[in-house]
Each structure stands twice: as C-alpha cells, then as structure tokens.
Amino acid sequence: MEGDKRVIEVGMAEMVVASAPNILVTRGLGSCLGIVLFNPIKKIGGLAHPMLPDIHTAKFKNNPSRFVNAVILNMVEELERRGSKRVLLKAKLFGGAHMFRSIPEDSPFNVGKRNIIAAKEVFSSLRIKIVGEDTGGSYGRTIFFDLESGKVKVRTVFHGEKEL
Secondary structure (H helix, E strand, C coil): CCCCCCEEECCCCCEEEEECCCEEEEEEECCCEEEEEEECCCCEEEEECCCECCHHHCCCCCCHHHEHHHHHHHHHHHHHHCCCCHHHCEEEEEECCCCCCCCCCCCCCCHHHHHHHHHHHHHHHHCCEEEEEEECCCCCEEEEEECCCCCEEEECCCCCEEEC
C-alpha cells in the first residue's frame, strides 16, 4: 500500500495479530467473515478469516480459527496477552455474504448470515463494540486493515471500494 508498511496475508481459517505499521489483508470473503479487532491507542490488532459460526457443533475442532466464536475469543486473548485492555478493543465485521441463491435467505444453511449472528453474539457477550460493518449482500470482498490508522479498505469486483 504505502511506504514501509509490510503487507501480511491472512488466509482462510487463519488469524494474525500484529502491530503498526503493518497491513493485514484477507481475500475472497464470501460467506466467511473478516473479523477485525484493534486497539487504536496501542495500534495493535488482529484479523481473522473464519468459515463457520460455531465450534461446539463441529465434528472436527482441530483448527479453532475456522470458527467465528472460537477465533474471536482467541484473538481477544492474544491481544490481552500483548498488553491490550479489552475495554479499549474495537471490532469491525466484513463478509458474511449470501453466496448461493438456491439457498433461501432465512435457511439454516445460509452460513454467511449465521456467521454474522455468531460474531455479534460473541462481541455482545464480551462487551466489545462493533464500530464498522460491511456484511451481507451476495458478493465477495477483499479487505486491507491498516494497523496505523485502524481503517479497513474494502474492495469488491462490482460494488467498488470503500473505507471503514
């Protein structure tokens, strides 16, 4: 992106915690979520790309970063371990699209919607405020999280680019 900022890629079912001046990027968010947590004072934050809402209902639990509820807890724990206070954390959500038109919007098989609900429930229970959101729709997203500014650039193919 700019200057001496290093770009760190975050793949599907991964979580990365880093500090400024890095930029965290995840690509191809469809029904998956891009979950950003950051402390604007310490300029430290994390980006996760979970695929499914709930680790408790999963058959295979070997990678907690695949699950919205587990990866949020792990990211909060890692940020606290690195000196951040929970009360200072802010969250942003991206993705959670309804990618398959053959599945009704209100179906339990609408994974994107379930991912969004799961994230909001966890953040509510942790009393972490969601300060930005670009979720839903039926299109993919790529996000760039600048740890220096706390801003997230969202790129889409047909819906342009925006910053939250």
